[in-house]
Amino acid sequence: MARPKIPKSARFAKGLPDRDTLLKFIRESGETDKAAVARAFGLKGEDRRALRHMLNALEADGALGKRGRRGFAEAGALPEVGVADVVERDADGDLLVRLTRGEDAPLVALSPNSDPKAGAPGLGDRVLVRFVKLESGEFEARLIKRLGQSAHRILGVVRKARREVRVEPVDRRSKDTLLLPEGEDVRDGDLVVAQIEPHGPRYGPKRGKLLEIVGKEDDPRAYSLIAIHAHGIPTGFSEAAETEAEAAQEPTLAGREDLRDLPLVTIDPVDARDHDDAVYAHPDDDPKNPGGWVCWVAIADVAAYVRPNSELDRIARDKGNSVYFPDRVEPMLPERLSNGLCSLREGENRACLAVRMVFGADGRKRSHRFVRGLMRSAAKLSYEQAQAAVDGQPDDKSGPLLEPVLKPLWAAYACLKTGRDARSPLAIESAERKIAIADGEIAAITPRASLEAHKLIEEFMIQANVCAAETLEQKKTPLIYRIHDQPSPEKIQALADFLGSMGLPWTKGEAPRTERFNRLLDETRGGPHADIVNEVVLRTQMQAVYSTENIGHYGLNLAKYAHFTSPIRRYADLIVHRALITALGLGSDGLSDWDISKMKDTAELITHAERRAMAAERDAMDRYVAAFLSDRVGAEFAGKITGVTRFGLFVRLADTGADGLVPISRLGGEYFVHDDRTHSLVGERSGARWPLGMTVQVRLEEATPITGGLLFEMLSDPAPADASMPRPRLGMRERGDRGFDRGPRRGPPKPASGRPPGIRTGRKKKMGGKRR
Incomplete structure (x- = not known):
C-alpha cells in the first residue's frame, strides 16, 4: 500500500493537535495512518508518542475504526476501494454490502450498473468494490470484481x-x-x-x-x-476456456525472429511443471565494451494464446495468479497452456518474448531490445543440477553444457552482481521451509537451500523486468508497475527505539536507505541478535503492490520496475507483455481498449489476488506442519520468540520452522504487560522480560491440523530484569493505550441503525415508504 497522502485542503497549524482538529484531519484524509498524521503536524519525539496515545484513545472511544494492520479512518468512513461482503437486500431487492474490515463499517447499496465482466454477485458473496460519493452526499458501491465463492x-x-x-x-x-x-x-x-x-x-x-x-x-x-x-481461491476452468486452450496451435516463425540457434536453458526447481523463462549469456564482442556481457532472457509468449476479451483472459484475470501448495497447484491457465504450449520445454519450438541486454564490465546495463521470437530450449535443468555442475560435479546432462552455457552464465552473473552490489538492494534473509509428501503422507519438513543458481536467475529476471518498465515508459504506453514504498517514519522510529534497547545504534532522523539496513544486517550477522534484527527489519518494510502510478521499488532500489517474467502464473506479467506488443508494434494482440480503461482496477484486483494466494499458501503450510507434529504432543522443542503480543508469545521451532502460541496465562503467576518499544512482555512486579528473539524451550501441548493451530507450554524462565532497560509506563492503561491494556476496551454504544448520516442503505419505496 502506498503511503497515505495529506489532503490538499488540509491547512492545520503545526504542533500536537487537539481532539477536534485531529478528527477533522482524519475525516478529510478519508483513510490514513499514524505516520501521515505526524508528517502533517510536524510531530517528532515525545509529540509522536503523545499522538499515539491520542489515537488509541479515539479508537477506544469508538471515534476511529481500523483499516488494515496499521491504517485507520473515522468510524463509519469508507475507503476509495475495499473488500466487502454482500450481507442483505433492502425493501426494493437491491443488494447491500459492508466492508469486511471493522465492525463500524456501514451498509452501502451496491450499484446495479456494474461491469458485466465482474460477475453477478449474490447474498453472501465477497466482492471488491469502489465507493463513490454521489451528488446527494450518499455513497454507493460499484462492483469491480466478485471474489471467490458465495459464503452460502x-x-x-x-x-x-x-x-x-x-x-x-x-x-x-x-x-x-x-x-x-x-x-x-x-x-x-x-x-x-x-x-x-x-x-x-x-x-x-x-x-x-x-x-x-x-x-x-x-x-x-x-x-x-x-x-x-x-480463502475463496477460484478453481478450475469453464468449458469455454478449456475449449479455447485446446484450440491453440503450435507456434510458427510468422512474425517472429528465429532464436532457435541460441542455447537458451531453463533453470527451475526440481519439481517444476511449467517453465516460463530461459536464459543465455556470452561475452560482448563489441570493442567499445571490453569485459561486457550480452544476456538473453526469453519468456513464454502467453499473449499469443490468451487474447483480450476471451474466456481464458476473463478467468486468468479473476484468478490473478497461480497458487502453490505442497501437494498441488491451482493454475492461472489450463494445463494445455501452462504445462504445454506456454511452457518452454526442452527441444520443442516455443513462442517467446525475449529481451537482449548488454552490460558493461561494471555491471551497469548499457542497452536492451525486445524481440518476439521462436526459441527451442537446449536443456531443462534444476537449480541443484546447474549449481553442482558449476561447482565441479556435472552429470551426463549438465556436463556438455558446462563450458558453452553454464560457465558463461555464471561469469555474466558475477558482472551483474557488481552492479547489484553497487545498487545495494535490501538483503533480508528469509528462511523458507519445504514440505515433502510421499504416498499421501508428510515425510519431512526441511529448509529450502539458497544457492548461487537461485540468485543468478533472480538477478537476470530483475534486469528483464527493469527493461520492460523502461521501454514502456519511453513509449508512453500504459502499464502496471510493481511498486514498493519506503518504510514510514513511524516504523523507522519504532525500529530505532528497539535497536536502542539492544545497544545497537540507529541515528534518529537518519534516512532509511537500503544500504543503511544492509549495514545493520551485516554488523549483526552471525551474532546473538542476527535472527531478531533480520525479523524486525523485515517487519519494518512495507508490502509491495501493483499500481498504475510509479513510485519505484524501494526494496530492490530501482526507479522503474514491472513484472514481465512470469506470464504463465501472474496476470500482471501478461498485461506487461501486451503493453510491449502494442508499444513496439509486435502484433495485433496487444493491449485492448478495455485493458487500458480497466488497468487501475486490474492492478487492485491482482494485488488482492496475490494477498489471497499468500494467505492460502501460509494457512495450508500451517495445517501441514500441525499434522506433522500432531503425534508429538508432549515433546519438548527449542525455539525462538518471533512475536510478542498483549495475549502471549509466538515461538518458532528451530527444526521445523513451525510457529505456535504460548498464551500469556501460561507464563506464570505474575502479570506481564506488553512493551511495544522493546518488543517484550515485562513482569509488572519483577521486571523480568520475555523479549523478541529470545531462545526458549517449549513443550507442545496441542496440535490441531484442521485449523493449523499449535499451542505451547513455556519451559524456560524469563530474562531477568535489566536496569538499563526502562520499565513500560503502566499508567498508560488508564489513558486508553491498547498496547499496554489487558484487553480491548468497548467504545460507546452505537446508534440503533449502526450507520452514520449520509450513507445510502437502500432506495425509498416508490409510495413514500421509509428506508429500511
Whole structure:
C-alpha cells in the first residue's frame, strides 16, 4: 500500500493537535495512518508518542475504526476501494454490502450498473468494490470484481451424534454450524462442502444441503482444499476456456525472429511443471565494451494464446495468479497452456518474448531490445543440477553444457552482481521451509537451500523486468508497475527505539536507505541478535503492490520496475507483455481498449489476488506442519520468540520452522504487560522480560491440523530484569493505550441503525415508504 497522502485542503497549524482538529484531519484524509498524521503536524519525539496515545484513545472511544494492520479512518468512513461482503437486500431487492474490515463499517447499496465482466454477485458473496460519493452526499458501491465463492457454501467437518449430523466449518472465522438432513451418506470426520438452505428456520442451527464429500479431515491432501475454500481461491476452468486452450496451435516463425540457434536453458526447481523463462549469456564482442556481457532472457509468449476479451483472459484475470501448495497447484491457465504450449520445454519450438541486454564490465546495463521470437530450449535443468555442475560435479546432462552455457552464465552473473552490489538492494534473509509428501503422507519438513543458481536467475529476471518498465515508459504506453514504498517514519522510529534497547545504534532522523539496513544486517550477522534484527527489519518494510502510478521499488532500489517474467502464473506479467506488443508494434494482440480503461482496477484486483494466494499458501503450510507434529504432543522443542503480543508469545521451532502460541496465562503467576518499544512482555512486579528473539524451550501441548493451530507450554524462565532497560509506563492503561491494556476496551454504544448520516442503505419505496 502506498503511503497515505495529506489532503490538499488540509491547512492545520503545526504542533500536537487537539481532539477536534485531529478528527477533522482524519475525516478529510478519508483513510490514513499514524505516520501521515505526524508528517502533517510536524510531530517528532515525545509529540509522536503523545499522538499515539491520542489515537488509541479515539479508537477506544469508538471515534476511529481500523483499516488494515496499521491504517485507520473515522468510524463509519469508507475507503476509495475495499473488500466487502454482500450481507442483505433492502425493501426494493437491491443488494447491500459492508466492508469486511471493522465492525463500524456501514451498509452501502451496491450499484446495479456494474461491469458485466465482474460477475453477478449474490447474498453472501465477497466482492471488491469502489465507493463513490454521489451528488446527494450518499455513497454507493460499484462492483469491480466478485471474489471467490458465495459464503452460502462452507467447507466443514462432519460431526455425527445420535440424532443429528452437523457440519462444523474449518474456517475459524465462520460461525455457521449446519445441520444436515437425516439419511445423508456421510461419516464422522468427512470433509464436505455444504450449502446453507436460504429458507431455513429463523432460530437454532442453520439447515444445510450436502454438495460434495472432498476427503477426510485427517488426510494430509485435504489441507490444501481447506485453504482453497477458506480463502475463496477460484478453481478450475469453464468449458469455454478449456475449449479455447485446446484450440491453440503450435507456434510458427510468422512474425517472429528465429532464436532457435541460441542455447537458451531453463533453470527451475526440481519439481517444476511449467517453465516460463530461459536464459543465455556470452561475452560482448563489441570493442567499445571490453569485459561486457550480452544476456538473453526469453519468456513464454502467453499473449499469443490468451487474447483480450476471451474466456481464458476473463478467468486468468479473476484468478490473478497461480497458487502453490505442497501437494498441488491451482493454475492461472489450463494445463494445455501452462504445462504445454506456454511452457518452454526442452527441444520443442516455443513462442517467446525475449529481451537482449548488454552490460558493461561494471555491471551497469548499457542497452536492451525486445524481440518476439521462436526459441527451442537446449536443456531443462534444476537449480541443484546447474549449481553442482558449476561447482565441479556435472552429470551426463549438465556436463556438455558446462563450458558453452553454464560457465558463461555464471561469469555474466558475477558482472551483474557488481552492479547489484553497487545498487545495494535490501538483503533480508528469509528462511523458507519445504514440505515433502510421499504416498499421501508428510515425510519431512526441511529448509529450502539458497544457492548461487537461485540468485543468478533472480538477478537476470530483475534486469528483464527493469527493461520492460523502461521501454514502456519511453513509449508512453500504459502499464502496471510493481511498486514498493519506503518504510514510514513511524516504523523507522519504532525500529530505532528497539535497536536502542539492544545497544545497537540507529541515528534518529537518519534516512532509511537500503544500504543503511544492509549495514545493520551485516554488523549483526552471525551474532546473538542476527535472527531478531533480520525479523524486525523485515517487519519494518512495507508490502509491495501493483499500481498504475510509479513510485519505484524501494526494496530492490530501482526507479522503474514491472513484472514481465512470469506470464504463465501472474496476470500482471501478461498485461506487461501486451503493453510491449502494442508499444513496439509486435502484433495485433496487444493491449485492448478495455485493458487500458480497466488497468487501475486490474492492478487492485491482482494485488488482492496475490494477498489471497499468500494467505492460502501460509494457512495450508500451517495445517501441514500441525499434522506433522500432531503425534508429538508432549515433546519438548527449542525455539525462538518471533512475536510478542498483549495475549502471549509466538515461538518458532528451530527444526521445523513451525510457529505456535504460548498464551500469556501460561507464563506464570505474575502479570506481564506488553512493551511495544522493546518488543517484550515485562513482569509488572519483577521486571523480568520475555523479549523478541529470545531462545526458549517449549513443550507442545496441542496440535490441531484442521485449523493449523499449535499451542505451547513455556519451559524456560524469563530474562531477568535489566536496569538499563526502562520499565513500560503502566499508567498508560488508564489513558486508553491498547498496547499496554489487558484487553480491548468497548467504545460507546452505537446508534440503533449502526450507520452514520449520509450513507445510502437502500432506495425509498416508490409510495413514500421509509428506508429500511
